[in-house]
Every structure is written in C-alpha cells, then in structure tokens.
Amino acid sequence: MSTVAAPPATKIPHFINGQWIDSQAIEWNDIVNPATAEVLGRVPLAGAAEVVRVIEAAAAAYPEWRRTPAEDRIQPLFKLKMLLEEHIDDVARIITQENGKTFTEAKGEMRRTIENVEVACGIPTMMQGNNLEDVARGIDEMMIRQPLGVVAAITPFNFPGMVPFWFLPYAIACGNSFILKPSERVPLTMKYVFELMERVGIPKGVVNLVNGGKEAVDTLLDHPAVRAISFVGSTPVAKYIYARAGATGKRAQCQGGAKNHVIVLPDADMQMATQIISDSAFGCAGQRCLAVSVAVTVGEAQKTFRDSITESAANLHVGNGLDEGVQMGPVITPQSKERIHNLIGVGAKDGAKVVIDGRNPKIAKYEAGNFVKPTVLDGVPAASELTNTEIFGPVLSLVHASGIDEAMEFLARSPYGNQASLFTSSGSAARRFRYEAPAGNIGINIGVAAPMAYFPFSGWKDSFFGILHAQGNDAIEFYTEKKIVVERWAKEHSRKF
Numbered sequence: 461m462s463t464v465a466a467p468p469a470t471k472i473p474h475f476i477n478g479q480w481i482d483s484q485a486i487e488w489n490d491i492v493n494p495a496t497a498e499v500l501g502r503v504p505l506a507g508a509a510e511v512v513r514v515i516e517a518a519a520a521a522y523p524e525w526r527r528t529p530a531e532d533r534i535q536p537l538f539k540l541k542m543l544l545e546e547h548i549d550d551v552a553r554i555i556t557q558e559n560g561k562t563f564t565e566a567k568g569e570m571r572r573t574i575e576n577v578e579v580a581c582g583i584p585t586m587m588q589g590n591n592l593e594d595v596a597r598g599i600d601e602m603m604i605r606q607p608l609g610v611v612a613a614i615t616p617f618n619f620p621g622m623v624p625f626w627f628l629p630y631a632i633a634c635g636n637s638f639i640l641k642p643s644e645r646v647p648l649t650m651k652y653v654f655e656l657m658e659r660v661g662i663p664k665g666v667v668n669l670v671n672g673g674k675e676a677v678d679t680l681l682d683h684p685a686v687r688a689i690s691f692v693g694s695t696p697v698a699k700y701i702y703a704r705a706g707a708t709g710k711r712a713q714c715q716g717g718a719k720n721h722v723i724v725l726p727d728a729d730m731q732m733a734t735q736i737i738s739d740s741a742f743g744c745a746g747q748r749c750l751a752v753s754v755a756v757t758v759g760e761a762q763k764t765f766r767d768s769i770t771e772s773a774a775n776l777h778v779g780n781g782l783d784e785g786v787q788m789g790p791v792i793t794p795q796s797k798e799r800i801h802n803l804i805g806v807g808a809k810d811g812a813k814v815v816i817d818g819r820n821p822k823i824a825k826y827e828a829g830n831f832v833k834p835t836v837l838d839g840v841p842a843a844s845e846l847t848n849t850e851i852f853g854p855v856l857s858l859v860h861a862s863g864i865d866e867a868m869e870f871l872a873r874s875p876y877g878n879q880a881s882l883f884t885s886s887g888s889a890a891r892r893f894r895y896e897a898p899a900g901n902i903g904i905n906i907g908v909a910a911p912m913a914y915f916p917f918s919g920w921k922d923s924f925f926g927i928l929h930a931q932g933n934d935a936i937e938f939y940t941e942k943k944i945v946v947e948r949w950a951k952e953h954s955r956k957f
C-alpha cells in the first residue's frame with residue numbers, strides 16, 4: 461500500500477463533533493476491494509493532533525449527554541435500528557466490497573449489528589442500580605451506576621459493521637461519549653453507518669469517528685480524558701493495548717486472536733457436522749474469530765469426517781462475494797494470502813497431507829483478487845508450528861485422537877480459548893465438554909457459537925484480556941462506574957414539616 465497524499469475526491473473524512481472533517485494526515489492508505497484489487501478510496505492515518513481534537517470534542521459533549529435522561533438517550537437508537545433495517549442491503553454491499561465476504565454473510569453480520577442496537581435500547585432497565593433500606597437503623601444504602609465519560613473502541617477488519625456495534629450503542633446509551641477508530645483496511649462501512657447516524661438526532665460530539673493506525677491508537681491510549689478502551693483484533697496488539705491502557709489507568713477489554721477446535725465424535729450426525737463445520741471453517745474465507753481451525757476426530761470419525769469435509773470443501777463456489785451463488789470470497793490482502801500460502805507449506809513440510817490444496821486458484825474474471833480456496837490438511841503433527849498459529853484463512857487442519865480424553869488434551873494445550881465445539885449425539889459427552897472445555901464460547905453441534913447480543917461475547921486465555929466482555933450486561937458493567945451512597949436523615953428534620 462502506498463503512503464502518498466490522496467486525491468481529494470477519494471479522501472475518507474473523520475466525523476468530529478457532528479461534522480465531516482477532511483484529514484490533514486501526512487500518511488494515507490489505499491482501501492482495496494480484495495476480490496478485484498480496485499482502489500475504493502483512500503484512508504487517512506490520523507496524527508496525534510487530529511485525534512486530540514476528537515477527544516476534546518467528545519469530552520465537551522459529555523456533560524450534557526450524561527444529564528440527558530436514559531429514556532431520551534435511547535430514542536435515537538430506535539431510529540437507528542429502523543434506518544439500518546432500511547439500508548441493510550446498502551451497508552452489506554459496502555462490507556462485501558471492502559472486506560470480501562459474501563453479500564449473504566455481510567447481511568448476516570448486519571443482523572447481528574442491529575441486534576446490538578435493539579439490546580442497548582433496554583438501558584433504562586439494564587442500567588438500574590439497587591438499594592437496601594435500613595442497613596443500620598435509619599440508614600439506607602444504594603448503588604447507582606454512572607457513565608465514565610469519553611470511551612473509545614478500536615476494531616478489526618473482519619467484521620466492519622458488527623464489531624463497532626458491540627460497543628457503540630451500549631456506550632452512548634449508558635451516557636458516555638464515544639470515539640471509534642475502525643480498521644484502516646475497511647473504513648467505508650462505518651463512514652456510511654455514521655452518515656445514517658447523522659439523521660437520528662444524536663447530539664454533536666457524542667459519537668465520533670477517527671480513521672487511523674497505530675499513532676491514532678496510541679494517542680487514545682495515552683490521553684487522560686479517555687476513560688475506557690475496547691479493542692478487538694490480533695493477540696499481540698490486544699496484549700499491547702491492555703498493558704498500555706493499564707499503565708495509563710484506563711479500564712480495558714481486549715479481545716484477541718483464536719485457534720478454535722472442534723471435536724467430532726463417531727456418534728455425531730456426520731452429514732450435519734460436515735455442513736456446519738464446513739461453513740465455520742471456510743465461511744468468511746476463514747476470517748472469523750470463531751472459525752473452526754482444527755477438527756479433532758475420534759475413532760471412525762477420522763475417515764468418515766475426513767471424506768465428507770473434503771468433498772464439501774472441494775465443492776464450495778469461490779469468487780466475488782457480490783456475484784450470485786458465490787459461497788466464499790477472497791482474503792483481505794495479498795499479504796494475508798501469502799501468509800496463508802506459507803502456513804499451508806509449513807504444515808506440509810512438517811508432515812501433514814494436503815488433502816485439498818487451495819493455493820493459487822484461478823478465479824475467472826478476478827485474477828487480481830486475493831483468493832485462497834478451501835484447504836484441508838490431514839494429520840498435522842502436534843509439534844508443527846501450525847498447531848498454535850492462527851491462520852485466519854480457509855484452512856482446516858485435521859488431527860486424530862484415540863478417545864475424548866486425548867481430544868480434550870488438544871484443547872487444553874492451546875494458548876487460545878475463544879471457542880470450542882463438539883459434535884455428538886451423546887448428552888453425557890456434551891455435558892462433560894461444556895463443563896471442561898477451556899474456552900469462552902462453547903458450541904454443542906454448533907460451528908460458530910456466536911453469542912446473541914444479550915449475552916457477553918466471551919473468550920478465554922490469549923483470546924481475551926480483561927474481565928468484562930462485549931455485549932449484554934457486561935457492556936453495561938464496562939461502560940458504567942458504580943457509586944455507593946449511604947444516607948441518614950435526622951428524625952427531627954422531618955418533624956419540622
């Protein structure tokens with residue numbers, strides 16, 4: 461990607477204090493359609509001064525917004541829900557163009573986006589505190605929740621619509637002012653959504669959008685007015701942000717990368733397991749943090765599952781996600797494609813059999829796209845570098861275990877703990893798995909165990925740093941501070957009236 465000044469027509473602005481502002485950034489990146497290599501626009505990498513301006517706008521908007529009654533704060537969200545429903549196809553098209561996932565997948569993502577707006581509309585109930593009269597004679601005690609102030613979210617490329625909305629609706633409904641720093645690889649989706657948000661009556665400075673990379677993030681992390689940081693992205697960056705936010709005294713929730721296992725027991729409905737695991741491993745070109753990456757087969761599932769998943773993977777229609785019938789799109793960048801190619805090579809070198817090789821496919825009409833077709837590696841040795849490396853592409857590794865105990869050991873050894881799934885028809889195996897599997901999101905006969913918006917999006921081990929997760933009640937806990945009030949009123953006083 462080049463970093464020269466952008467022609468004015470294609471510049472992506474920031475949204476600061478209710479206005480679209482052209483960036484004065486020195487560095488700009490191309491925004492590239494991963495299926496066609498077409499340049500869709502140019503995104504600024506904001507310098508510190510621009511980010512400070514955003515923070516100051518958000519800080520100025522906060523006092524009035526926090527005094528706005530909760531009931532009034534959610535009215536714009538009801539309107540936003542309706543606008544997002546009305547424009548769902550438009551947003552989904554933009555997601556497909558800049559991210560590469562299929563139009564159907566992009567629409568599915570937007571359904572999840574809207575769901576978060578719906579849940580945040582419940583803030584007047586969800587944000588309530590609690591109280592107890594007579595904690596001592598004549599003394600009452602209450603816990604009230606108050607917003608934090610300015611909060612910020614830093615989001616990844618793989619869900620340009622949904623991930624920012626794991627945070628935005630809850631943060632503002634709780635009375636905070638909000639700054640979004642979306643992925644510089646997919647800034648067009650939130651530009652469009654913020655244009656919709658301009659129409660719903662959110663006061664100036666309550667929601668702000670700043671485009672940028674590391675310098676923008678570091679400025680948010682270091683500025684004293686920013687009280688909380690929400691992050692979703694790769695594990696090394698999640699760790700870095702968690703540490704730096706801690707050093708500057710901010711609360712932080714940092715969701716990292718993943719390497720998700722599924723165990724397939726021989727008593728599973730093999731047809732259903734194949735269809736669901738295929739969608740999980742290869743859907744969104746494997747660029748989901750809940751994508752199944754390793755299938756651990758037990759007993760005769762080794763052969764039955766390997767044969768059926770191989771057939772399913774070979775038949776997936778790969779192409780431009782906007783074309784009819786396409787089931788899988790490209791990966792995000794040429795660098796990602798190269799990284800995935802190299803990792804498939806590492807698996808093969810370490811002794812895995814490449815049962816289906818998706819490297820360098822020919823996709824008619826889209827020769828310039830970043831395509832990797834579904835790939836299945838059989839028998840990846842435990843010592844291979846691949847075992848603990850997040851591939852983030854359409855590659856499924858197969859390993860075999862003699863029984864469920866050995867299969868569970870694969871999960872226990874993984875540094876990640878985003879999701880673990882089991883396919884079986886045994887209730888007791890399912891219960892044991894739910895009880896013991898060391899991951900935050902568990903799927904039983906489910907391939908992508910994505911929590912609904914009213915549940916927290918969990919994640920354990922190196923997949924999450926923090927305590928409070930995104931979505932649901934955790935979001936309310938994260939975006940509010942508890943205040944305890946202990947009250948006594950002298951009796952004589954009330955007798956005066």
Ligand code: NAD
Pocket residue numbers: 614615616617618619623641642643644672673674677678692693694695697698700715716717718748749850852878917919923
């Ligand atoms: P990434 O870590 O490269 O980037 C995420 C964000 O961090 C972007 O906004 C980027 O600008 C910023 N960033 C990147 N490097 C930085 C640095 N050195 N300092 C400060 N900020 C920096 O992640 P990505 O490639 O956009 O997204 C893919 C990753 O996200 C995968 O690892 C995937 O598993 C993970 N992910 C996790 C979840 C989850 O819920 N755990 C959800 C979605 C994606």
